[in-house]
Amino acid sequence: MEWAKLLSTEKLSSEPPEPDSFKEYPINAFEKDYSRIVSSAAFRRLQDKTQVFPLDKSDFIRTRLTHSIEVSTIARQLGIMISKNTTQYKPTDIAVPEDAEAIASVLLCAGLLHDLGNPPFGHFGETVIGDWFKENLDHVKYKGQPLRSWLSEQMIADLENFEGNAQALRILLKAKHGSSLNLSKAIISTLVKYPTDSCSVDKDSADIRKHKLGFFAAEQETFEQISEAVGTATPNKGIVRHPLTYLLEAADDIAYSTADLEDAFKKGLFTLDQFIEYYTNSYDHSKIVSHRSPEYFSDEQIQELSKQRGADHTPENDSAAFKKWLTQTRQWLMYVAIYRFSCKYKEIMAGTYCGDLFEGTNHAITIDILKGAMRKFAFDTPGILKLELSGQVILDFLLDHFVPAVLYYDSAYCTDGQAPSKADKKLLAIFSGNYKQDYQNTRTGTESFDLYLRLLVVTDYISGMTDSYARTLYRELSGIE
Structure with a gap:
């Protein structure tokens, strides 16, 4: 892979040229993409989507929007650090300042976008949608046959393993048909953490890119074209990760493993003493690996926290120390x-690096402990469980009503009196015209695939x-109000 292609500013659809006067005050194409993202409706909706705590009434608790801003900030800083590092591992093929500026800008944008496809109620919402299709593809019928019998293996896997990452890509690729969010291919490629189709997912694989699906069948062809354009499509390994994807993933891990824990502490789900005890008992010294520099010995971190809190264990002092x-x-x-x-740069650029950026460092232990603390103190608390169950009732209800409503939406496939019922027509009227137009833009004339596309509309x-x-x-x- 080479940066000249990896930092492609090519768009999915052509745009009218800007006035020549604008060239007098130039900004790079990725900064223009940034402006489009923050002005988009899809990004703004993240302000009312769950990060960890569904429907929380506190102004302090993070939403998907604030989380995405934090990820974007960290990702951009990582991009700057890469080009300015003074170690022996500094990449020599990143031109300064053009490529360095572009790298930081791409990461800035990708950080904002990384959760764009997440449904309501956080990652639990993804599970609910996937589980609904697992339970209903054999029961909901189209022209007298179960939906499952109409769909290919990949279409079924797409629906049964609904994934926010693939949905984010789907949102962006609609630009091919005139969407205003027409972003550079470098940003779109960076966003795809898992360049793998739903039939090739292997959660136990040593190759991290295969742990989840990254694109649906509906977008596969376009994504493959993007991968060719940026140079991540290889003859032997298929589509590999964009190098900047590793930095985006690290930024996401860093943001949620620290910020979500701060939110849980603020909500009173654990005390500082409980956290220090958990950290101390969870730190596995047998996993420590000797490094050239002492800074990787992260067991000293918890001792630092104990020092920072001081002798006066007031809630205010504990909160300040923990933050x-x-x-x-x-x-x-x-x-x-x-x-x-930096150390694995050659492998990353060759598309052969299979892990994340904490693998092989002692701070992999730190990340594991922070994530484990969230599982212990937050995820299984009654408050979250009740709200997640409420979210499941809501999403199941909506899928129960909207999936049957779209089955006969396309009159070209309606024969022998088949047509949407009066109730179906009312439900379809609730849909924004954009979703209906998206279907018209992408329908293929093949009945089974177009049925799949109508399910994706839902x-x-x-x-x-x-x-x-x-x-x-x-x-x-439901008539409640």
Whole structure:
């Protein structure tokens, strides 16, 4: 792979040229993409989508929007660190300042976009949508036959393993048909953490890119074209990760492993003493590997936290100490991520590196402990479980109603009196015209594939909802209000 192609500013659809006067005050193409992202409706809707705590009433607790801004900031900083590092591993093929500026800008944009396809109620919402299709493809019928009998193996796997990452790509690739969010191919390629189709997913694979699906069958051809354009398509290994994807993934891990923990602490789900005890008991010294520099021995971190809190264990002092400690931990994690990227740069650029950027460092232990603390203190608390169950009721209800409504939406396939019912027509009227136009733009004339596309219209609509809108629509359609 080479940066000249990896940093492609080519768009999915052509755009009118800018006035020559604009060239007097130039900004790079990725900065222009950034402006489009922050002005888009899909990005704004993240302000009312769950990060960890569904429908939380506190202004302090992070949403998908604030989380995405934090990821974007960290990702951009990692991009800057790569081009300015002073170690022996500094990449020599990154031109300064053009490529360095572009790398930081691409990561800035990709960080904002990385959760764009997430449905309401967080990652649990993804599970609910996938489980609904697993349970219903054999029961919901189209022209007298179960939906499953109409769909290919990949179409079925797409629906049963609904994935926010693939949905984010789907949103962006609609630009091919005139969407205003017409972004550079470098950004789109960076966004795809898992360049793998749903039939090739292997969660136990040593190759991290195969752990989840990264694109649906509906977008596979376009994504392959993008991969060719940026140089991530290889003859032997298929599509490999864009090098900047590793930095985006690290930024996401750093953001949620520290910020989500801060939110959980703020909500009173654990005390500082409980966290220090958990960290101390979870730190496995047998996994320590000797490095050239002592900074990788992260067991000393928890001792630093104990010092920072001091002797006066008031809630205010504990909160300040924990926040300061998380900030320092975040900085170390960024340092180690760049260290690993630099050391493994040749493998990454060759498309042969299979791990994440914490693998092989002692801060991999830190990340595991931080994520484990969230599982212990937050994810299984009654408050979250109740709200997740509420989210499941809402999403199941919406899928129960909207999936049957779209089956006969395309009159070209309706024969022998088949047509949407009066109720179906009312439900279809609720859909934004954009979703219907998207279907018209992509329909193929092949009945089975177009049925699959109509099912994707439903997942498009539901995954695009905010938490509040999904709850309100459920209450309205169920007659509660």
